Amino acid sequence: MVRTHRVTIQDVAVLSGLSICTVSRALRNLPNVSEKAQRQVAEAASKLGYKASAAASRLAGGTTGSVAIVAPTATAWFFAQAVEAAEEVFGDSGYDTVLISLRNKASVRRQFFADLEELAQRVDGLLLLNVDLTSQEVEALEACGMAVASVGMGNVPWDNVGIDDEHAAWQATQHLLRLGHWDLAVLSSNEHSVVTETPRFRGFKRALDEHHLTVHPDFVVGTGPSIDDGRRAMTELIARGAKPTAVFAHCDEAAFGALTALREHGLSVPKHVSVIGIDDHPMSWFLGLSTVAQPVADQGAFAANLLCERLLNTEASHQPSNHLLDTKLIERKTTRHKR
Amino acid sequence: MVRTHRVTIQDVAVLSGLSICTVSRALRNLPNVSEKAQRQVAEAASKLGYKASAAASRLAGGTTGSVAIVAPTATAWFFAQAVEAAEEVFGDSGYDTVLISLRNKASVRRQFFADLEELAQRVDGLLLLNVDLTSQEVEALEACGMAVASVGMGNVPWDNVGIDDEHAAWQATQHLLRLGHWDLAVLSSNEHSVVTETPRFRGFKRALDEHHLTVHPDFVVGTGPSIDDGRRAMTELIARGAKPTAVFAHCDEAAFGALTALREHGLSVPKHVSVIGIDDHPMSWFLGLSTVAQPVADQGAFAANLLCERLLNTEASHQPSNHLLDTKLIERKTTRHKR
DNA sequence: GCCAAAAGTGTAAGCGCTTACAATTTCGTC
DNA sequence: GACGAAATTGTAAGCGCTTACACTTTTGGC
Numbered sequence: 001m002v003r004t005h006r007v008t009i010q011d012v013a014v015l016s017g018l019s020i021c022t023v024s025r026a027l028r029n030l031p032n033v034s035e036k037a038q039r040q041v042a043e044a045a046s047k048l049g050y051k052a053s054a055a056a057s058r059l060a061g062g063t064t065g066s067v068a069i070v071a072p073t074a075t076a077w078f079f080a081q082a083v084e085a086a087e088e089v090f091g092d093s094g095y096d097t098v099l100i101s102l103r104n105k106a107s108v109r110r111q112f113f114a115d116l117e118e119l120a121q122r123v124d125g126l127l128l129l130n131v132d133l134t135s136q137e138v139e140a141l142e143a144c145g146m147a148v149a150s151v152g153m154g155n156v157p158w159d160n161v162g163i164d165d166e167h168a169a170w171q172a173t174q175h176l177l178r179l180g181h182w183d184l185a186v187l188s189s190n191e192h193s194v195v196t197e198t199p200r201f202r203g204f205k206r207a208l209d210e211h212h213l214t215v216h217p218d219f220v221v222g223t224g225p226s227i228d229d230g231r232r233a234m235t236e237l238i239a240r241g242a243k244p245t246a247v248f249a250h251c252d253e254a255a256f257g258a259l260t261a262l263r264e265h266g267l268s269v270p271k272h273v274s275v276i277g278i279d280d281h282p283m284s285w286f287l288g289l290s291t292v293a294q295p296v297a298d299q300g301a302f303a304a305n306l307l308c309e310r311l312l313n314t315e316a317s318h319q320p321s322n323h324l325l326d327t328k329l330i331e332r333k334t335t336r337h338k339r
Numbered sequence: 340m341v342r343t344h345r346v347t348i349q350d351v352a353v354l355s356g357l358s359i360c361t362v363s364r365a366l367r368n369l370p371n372v373s374e375k376a377q378r379q380v381a382e383a384a385s386k387l388g389y390k391a392s393a394a395a396s397r398l399a400g401g402t403t404g405s406v407a408i409v410a411p412t413a414t415a416w417f418f419a420q421a422v423e424a425a426e427e428v429f430g431d432s433g434y435d436t437v438l439i440s441l442r443n444k445a446s447v448r449r450q451f452f453a454d455l456e457e458l459a460q461r462v463d464g465l466l467l468l469n470v471d472l473t474s475q476e477v478e479a480l481e482a483c484g485m486a487v488a489s490v491g492m493g494n495v496p497w498d499n500v501g502i503d504d505e506h507a508a509w510q511a512t513q514h515l516l517r518l519g520h521w522d523l524a525v526l527s528s529n530e531h532s533v534v535t536e537t538p539r540f541r542g543f544k545r546a547l548d549e550h551h552l553t554v555h556p557d558f559v560v561g562t563g564p565s566i567d568d569g570r571r572a573m574t575e576l577i578a579r580g581a582k583p584t585a586v587f588a589h590c591d592e593a594a595f596g597a598l599t600a601l602r603e604h605g606l607s608v609p610k611h612v613s614v615i616g617i618d619d620h621p622m623s624w625f626l627g628l629s630t631v632a633q634p635v636a637d638q639g640a641f642a643a644n645l646l647c648e649r650l651l652n653t654e655a656s657h658q659p660s661n662h663l664l665d666t667k668l669i670e671r672k673t674t675r676h677k678r
Numbered sequence: 679g680c681c682a683a684a685a686g687t688g689t690a691a692g693c694g695c696t697t698a699c700a701a702t703t704t705c706g707t708c
Numbered sequence: 709g710a711c712g713a714a715a716t717t718g719t720a721a722g723c724g725c726t727t728a729c730a731c732t733t734t735t736g737g738c
Contacts, residue, residue: 006460006723006724007725008459008723008724008725009725010724015736018687018688019687019688019689020688020689020724020725020726021687021688021689021690021726021727022686022687022688024725024726024727025686025687025726025727028726031685032685032686032687033686033687034685034686034687037686037687049454049456051457051460051461052724052725053398053460053723053725054394054397054403054461055393055394055395055396055397055398055403055723055724055725056394056398056692056693056723056724056725056726057724057725057726058393058394058693058725059392059394059395059398059693059694059723059724059725059726060692060693060724060725060727061692061725061726061727062725062726064394065461066435066437069437069438073423074419074422074423074426075416075419075420076419076425080413080414080415080418080419081414081421083413083438084414084440084442086415086439087413087438087439087440088442096405096437096461097437097438097439098405098436098437098438098671099408099426099436099437099438100426100430100436101423101424101426101427103423103427117390118390118393121393121394122393122394122404122405122435130684135524185502196534217340226621227621227622227625229738248433256622256625259624280667282565282566282567283566283622286566286595286598286599345693345694347694347695348694348695349694357717357718358717358718358719359694359695359696359717359719360696360717360718360719360720361717361718363695363696363697364696364697364717367696370715371715371716371717372717372718373715373716375714376717380735391694391695392693392694392695394693394694394695395693395694395695395723396694396695396696397695397723398693398694398695398696398723398724398725399694399695399696399697399722399723400695400696400697400723401696401723475691501699587694659738
């Protein structure tokens with residue numbers, strides 16, 4: 001198969017009757033290009049189907065035309081959803097989307113940060129999805145010269161989109177309290193350690209505080225975001241002898257796991273125990289899980305848009321913004337008034 | 340942050356006392372480099388902390404160092420799973436993974452094939468996941484000069500990895516028949532039209548044939564791969580007045596939907612109706628759904644490896660291979676002997 | 679109309695690497 | 709030892725793009 005010659009900027013220059021330099025400027029919407037030239041170039045470029053070589057642009061000091069999405073894992077529902085939404089936005093803005101999954105492994109994660117400078121040569125920007133960062137990592141990201149935006153990461157020096165995690169947790173907990181439950185267990189995210197002050201945990205605690213209740217350590221257990229994690233966590237809780245009448249899981253998958261564990265121990269939901277999560281996973285509707293819904297695709301698309309904006313006006317100093325999208329309590333069949 | 344000058348191959352050449360050319364070859368383990376030179380270069384490079392500029396390598400070498408994964412949608416469980424597995428393989432081979440989701444939209448799909456040549460300038464290879472192709476599209480893919488491999492696509496002129504879909508469907512159907520069911524409904528994939536001869540449908544039919552049963556049109560309905568699709572399909576089946584005692588869904592998500600619809604119509608599973616799918620989605624275990632398990636991540640990884648091989652020896656003429664991985668019937672709680 | 683300033687355009691020098699091909703060294707053989 | 713082949717190394721020409729700077733054209737004020 002004969003490979004047709006690549007369409008270079010040279011070809012566009014010839015077709016449009018202008019110099020390479022002018023074409024280059026026109027293509028990047030730089031000043032000092034007459035409207036006429038602009039038009040000619042645009043026309044020639046589209047006729048030729050010209051796309052700048054990322055490698056050449058980058059080498060010459062320009063940009064790559066691609067961005068990377070970094071997720072702790074690509075398989076989880078939340079991430080797949082956010083990734084696809086972001087990919088659409090990036091594609092519409094002319095960027096290729098490079099996927100980088102940290103695969104929930106510390107080693108991969110470490111390697112990622114070690115190779116940051118190298119990565120900066122291949123992409124213009126970074127969209128981080130719920131990657132928790134040390135302060136050195138934040139510094140490294142700022143130093144590498146890429147535009148950065150994120151989803152679900154509070155308190156970072158770049159644009160972020162997320163939900164008010166503390167409020168969402170408060171909504172879920174408040175719902176349980178309203179139903180008359182006061183022996184509340186929590187399956188908390190253990191990103192950092194077993195019992196830590198994640199925003200969702202804080203929201204849980206605040207709701208209890210408001211009802212003059214305190215968090216009992218035996219009713220708190222750390223868990224990952226998978227069904228299996230949730231199941232193990234709930235099993236441990238039961239093994240401890242904890243007898244909560246309601247359980248708040250930090251995400252729906254963990255709640256599914258809790259549901260399983262409860263069933264395995266002969267406890268029926270919501271008769272004996274009420275369960276609520278956060279997410280509104282499509283399965284939640286199917287299973288009748290009460291939850292606090294969050295707009296996942298919207299978060300991905302929004303953050304992607306912010307990143308694209310940053311990519312356009314690089315030099316403009318810009319105050320990092322933090323956008324919080326609304327969450328909504330959805331009562332279904334796993335929560336019920338305490339008998 | 341002052342950016343120190345980048346360490347170039349030139350620096351390594353000077354330090355090692357060799358020419359740039361020799362350094363380049365040594366660094367890439369090409370032949371015709373003495374051991375002594377090899378050693379000197381390695382030493383100088385590591386002392387300088389030299390890392391080749393990806394952009395420059397690519398520009399000079401003619402390759403892009405990235406591959407694209409193309410999926411009909413990125414959100415479905417199967418694709419997220421396969422994508423992550425492939426991404427890992429590509430990453431380990433030094434390739435960036437560009438994600439392209441067709442978003443289940445004909446327009447996006449059309450655009451993708453229209454831009455193929457353009458895409459060929461940005462990636463070296465293509466991994467297609469279950470993209471059904473017209474013969475012109477196959478030709479276009481062959482003509483664009485990219486290395487191609489695929490998952491779940493039979494009869495294509497490049498390496499493919501999949502399962503024996505017909506056999507998997509046969510296994511599922513056979514299981515239902517063994518349990519004494521003969522009024523079987525099928526939620527068939529409607530990629531092309533409502534009732535078509537997809538491999539899975541053929542497998543379903545063959546199992547019936549073997550038992551001297553025929554497929555009744557009223558018991559066949561086309562459906563997409565989502566829960567909601569499955570629910571609609573099952574609802575339609577019930578509305579038609581079809582009273583199957585068992586249902587075979589072409590994938591687990593569709594089976595979940597069927598489960599919902601059945602429950603909504605007061606039919607209990609497996610008491611009144613048995614249900615089986617294909618996939619072994621993690622939720623299936625949770626819900627007790629009988630299914631035919633397929634190794635999803637393995638398929639993605641395998642195909643990715645094949646693509647990497649093709650990328651290495653480009654010119655070698657190569658017979659396209661088709662690898663079929665094993666599937667396994669998993670009996671759980673949604674299938675039961677007919678009463 | 680004239681001239682300086684502004685606006686638009688072109689020239690050419692790289693960016694850091696790969697790779698023909700030429701030049702040099704090494705080796706084996708008679 | 710001498711000689712040709714083989715192995716090793718170096719030279720230099722790009723890869724496709726950006727950008728400082730020089731150059732040409734337009735503009736506007738008087």
